[in-house]
Amino acid sequence: MARPKVTVVGAGFVGATTAQRIVEKNLADVVLTDIVEGLPQGKALDMMESAPVEGFDAKISGTNDYAETKDSNLIVITAGLARKPGMSRDDLLQQNAQIVRDIVTEVAKHSPKALILVVTNPLDVMVYLTWKKSGFETKRVFGMAGALDSARYSYFISEELQCKPSEVDAMVLGGHGDEMVPVPEHTKAKGKPITELLKRDRIEAINQRTRDGGAEIVKHLKTGSAFYAPSSCVVRMVENILKEKGEIIPSCAYCTGQFGIKDIYCGVPVRFDRSGVKEIVEITLTSEEKKALQTSAEHVRENVAKLSL
Secondary structure, eight states: OOOOEEEEEOOSHHHHHHHHHHHHTTOOEEEEEOSSTTHHHHHHHHHHTTHHHHTOOOOEEEESOGGGGTTOSEEEEOOSOOOOTTOOGGGGHHHHHHHHHHHHHHHHHHOTTOEEEEOOSSHHHHHHHHHHHHOOOGGGEEEOSHHHHHHHHHHHHHHHHTSOGGGEEOOEESOSSTTOEEOGGGOEETTEEGGGTSOHHHHHHHHHHHHTHHHHHHHHHSSSOOOHHHHHHHHHHHHHHHHTOOOOEEEEEEEESGGGOEEEEEEEEEEEETTEEEEEOOOOOOHHHHHHHHHHHHHHHHHHTTSOO
16 A cells, blocks of 8 residues: 655754654655755755664655645645744744745645645644635645644643653643633643642643743744644644544634634644544633633634735
8 A cells, every 4th residue: 555645845943853753653755845955855865864773664755846746645834934032923924924825836736635734833824824825625724733732731731740741631722822722621630630730820820831832942942943842743643644543633723613713714623534624623611711712713813814815
């Protein structure tokens, strides 16, 4: 049986690390593409030379030509400008919109049956733009953000409770920005809701650190932004799609009335299969959380309105 084909657009830190993790897990053959001549070719060759050591059989090739991405099953878009200290994700809106427009035109032409997973910030707006520009069904276009926000939430909670990160199962919904919505009632540590384990003020402090999670890393790095955790979360989604594992992963998906949100992309609990978004899972939220989620979706809608689609 032929191995699936995944194209990763952008050979920077997020894209290259994503490509590396995909081939090391033998999930798919990868085409790594970038506008910088030689960059994806060099990184792909370097990764292939690790195959004898890491023991993977998947192939990775680098290219500057979108023709080589033809008939991909899945496209992962990571290309775009990264934040600098003091910048919000929304500050990247217009510049990254033009980058994403150009990419989507090419990948949709060469892989008209593909799924598209967007990672470029501001995430939710870029997913909406990708959907509009590609002309694909909404279920075939989605974004990675909630998985990352939830991973950060899990780690911060594990630090607070002095337990293993793997013992925390966290849930963060909403847009990937200051309006994101951590959901403590659906976040568990060792099987217990964190509302039973932590005081409210500590939960709120962790919630805020999660909202600021990307900025905290940008502040340390000074140039560039996070890529290890983002790439892990992209690959978790890729694996769920290709292997149809059925996990519920907070992801940016098109809402058609779920949680009172309609006709916009927003971070919600999602199950994937090889066709893309299989279903949006409507979990029970408090009235406060539901209102916050709707506010977050409206913020996405306001930013979408700033684009010329």
